[in-house]
Amino acid sequence: MSREPDSTLDxxxxxxxxxxxxxxxxxxxxxxxxxxxxxxxxxxxxQALKVANDQRPDLILLDLELPDDDGLSVCRQLKAQxxxxxIPVIFVTAHGNVEVETVGLEAGAVDFIHKPIHPxxxxxxxxxxxxxxxxxxxxxxxxxxDGLTGLHNRRALDExxxxxxxxxxxxGDSVAVALVDVDHFKRYNDQYGHLAGDEALRQVAAALxxxxxxxxDMAARYGGEEMVCLLPQTExxxxxxVGERLRAAVEALALPHPQSSAAPVLTIxxxxxxxxxxxDGDPTALLQAADQALYEAKRMGRNRVVV
Ligand code: GH3
Ligand code: MG
Ligand code: MG
Ligand code: MG
Ligand code: MG
Numbered sequence: 001m002s003r004e005p006d007s008t009l010d011x012x013x014x015x016x017x018x019x020x021x022x023x024x025x026x027x028x029x030x031x032x033x034x035x036x037x038x039x040x041x042x043x044x045x046x047q048a049l050k051v052a053n054d055q056r057p058d059l060i061l062l063d064l065e066l067p068d069d070d071g072l073s074v075c076r077q078l079k080a081q082x083x084x085x086x087i088p089v090i091f092v093t094a095h096g097n098v099e100v101e102t103v104g105l106e107a108g109a110v111d112f113i114h115k116p117i118h119p120x121x122x123x124x125x126x127x128x129x130x131x132x133x134x135x136x137x138x139x140x141x142x143x144x145x146d147g148l149t150g151l152h153n154r155r156a157l158d159e160x161x162x163x164x165x166x167x168x169x170x171x172g173d174s175v176a177v178a179l180v181d182v183d184h185f186k187r188y189n190d191q192y193g194h195l196a197g198d199e200a201l202r203q204v205a206a207a208l209x210x211x212x213x214x215x216x217d218m219a220a221r222y223g224g225e226e227m228v229c230l231l232p233q234t235e236x237x238x239x240x241x242v243g244e245r246l247r248a249a250v251e252a253l254a255l256p257h258p259q260s261s262a263a264p265v266l267t268i269x270x271x272x273x274x275x276x277x278x279x280d281g282d283p284t285a286l287l288q289a290a291d292q293a294l295y296e297a298k299r300m301g302r303n304r305v306v307v
Contacts, residue, residue, distance in 0.1 A: 013038045014130050017057040019048040019074070020092065021067050025115070029061060029092075032119050033126070045069035049077060052084050058133055059126060061113070064093035064100070072107045079108035086136065088129045092117070146221040148198060149205035157220035157228055161283040164232045168276060175232055176239030176274035179290035180208065180246060182225040183267045183302040187259035200255055200266055201225060207249040212242065228287075236274040236307050243270040243305035251303065262303035269297035270305040 015038045018029045026041050033039050040055050042048040045066045052060060060078070064071040071091060078084040091104045094115040101112050110129055113122055144156035152160070161177070168175045182188070182204060189197040208219045208227060218230040229246065231239050247270055255266040271294025275286045297306040 014059065015055065015057040016040065016126070017042065017048070017051055017055065017060045019043070019045075019060065019066070019071070020063040021065070022063075025063070025092075028117065028119075029122070032117075032122060043067075045071075045074045048074050052078055052087065053081070056083065057087060059130055060087055060089045061092050061126070062089050062109070064091050064095065064104070072103060075104070075107040075109055086133075086140075088133050090125065090129060149202055149221050149227075151205045151209070151227065152218055152220040154220065154222060157218065157222065157230060158283060160218055161230060161286070164230065165275070165283060165286070168232070172276070173233050174235045174274045174276055175230070175286065176234040176236065176242075176272060177286055177290045178229040178231065178239060178243045178246060178305075179222070179271040179273075179287065179294045180204075180227040180229065180268050181271075181294055181298070183262055183269055183298075184257070184260045185225040188257050188266060191257075191259055203253055203255065204250055204266075204268065207253055208246055211245045211249040217242075228290075234274065236272065239272045239274050240305060240307045243272045243307075246270055247303065247305055260302075262301060267303035269294055269302045271295070271297055272305060272307045274307075 013036060016033055017040045018026055019042045020026050021043050026043070030039050030041065040051050040057060042051045045068045048062065062071045062074060075089050078087060078089060088110045089108060090111045090113055091109050092113045092115060093100065096112055096114045104112060111125055113125060144152055146153040164175045167173070185197065188200060205219065205221065205227060208229060212219060212229060216232050220228050220230065222228045229242065231242055247268055250268045251263065251265060253266065256264065257266040258264055260267060271290045271292065273286055273289035273293055293306040297304050300306065
C-alpha cells in the first residue's frame with residue numbers, strides 16, 4: 001500500500017531565532033513555533049549575534065531590551081554583516097511607541113510586535129515575513145545563478161571579481177582567472193543537437209565545480225560555452241595547475257565528440273591570467289589577458305592550458 005507523501009517532510013522547516021532575556025517570554029514563543037519551525041534561542045545580545053552567525057536563521061524575533069546591549073544595536077550589527085544582512089528581524093517589545101518603532105525600522109527591522117503577545121497575530125506576521133524572505137532568496141538566486149548550468153552567472157562573477165581585485169590590491173595578493181572555452185562546440189551541436197549540447201554544458205560545469213578545491217573559488221558561466229573559474233589568492237603557477245585539473249576533468253568525462261580536432265572526446269581550452277589587483281577593481285584587464293591566453297591555447301591545437 002502506498003502512502004501519501006508527507007509534505008511537511010519535503011520542505012525544510014523554517015528556522016527561527018528567538019531572542020529574549022525573560023525565560024517566560026522565550027517559552028511562550030518557543031511553544032508557539034516549535035511544532036512547525038526549528039527554533040533557536042538566545043538570552044543576551046552577544047549570544048544572539050553568535051547564534052545568528054552560526055545558524056543563519058530565516059527570521060529573528062528580537063527583544064528590544066537585553067541585559068548586555070539593546071536590541072537596536074544587535075539589529076544594526078546583523079545588518080552590517082554580509083552573512084546576516086538578509087535575515088529579517090522583527091522587534092518584540094513591551095515599550096513600543098512610534099518613536100521607538102521608527103528607530104527600529106531605521107535600524108533595519110521589518111516589523112514590530114508588542115508584548116503581551118497575541119499568538120495568532122505573531123504567527124501571522126512571522127508567516128508573512130518568512131514568505132517574503134523566501135521570495136527574496138529565490139530572486140537573489142535567480143539574479144546571480146545561471147539557469148542552464150547552476151553556476152554563478154556573469155553578473156555574480158563581475159561583482160565578485162571587483163571585490164577580489166580590490167581586496168588583492170590592499171593585501172598585495174594575486175588573483176587568478178581561468179577562462180574556459182569548449183573546443184569545437186558548434187560541431188558538437190551540429191552532430192548531436194542543441195539539447196545534447198545543453199546537457200554537455202551542464203556536465204562540463206559540474207566537472208569544473210568538482211575540480212575547484214577551495215571554498216573561496218568561484219565558477220561562473222561567462223556566456224555561451226565559455227566559463228570562468230575565479231581563484232582568489234592564487235599566483236599564475238597555482239592557477240595553471242588548477243587549469244590543468246579542469247582540462248583533465250572535462251576530458252575524463254569522455255563525452256564522445258568525433259568531430260573534435262584535439263581528441264575523439266569533448267575537450268576544453270583554458271586561458272589563465274593572474275594579477276596583483278587594482279584599487280579601482282577593474283576586472284577588464286585580467287579577463288582580457290585570460291582571453292589572449294585562451295586564443296593561444298586554441299591556436300596551439302586546443303585541449304590545453306596556456307598562461
Ligand atoms: P572553438 O574550439 O574555436 O571554440 O570552436 P567552437 O565551435 O566552440 O566556437 P564558436 O564560438 O564558433 O561556437 C560556440 C558554439 O557554442 C556556438 C553555439 O551554438 C554554442 N553554444 C553557445 N551557447 C550554447 C548553449 O547554451 N547551448 C548549446 N547547446 N550550445 C551553445
Ligand atoms: Mg528583555
Ligand atoms: Mg566560444
Ligand atoms: Mg570561439
Ligand atoms: Mg568553443
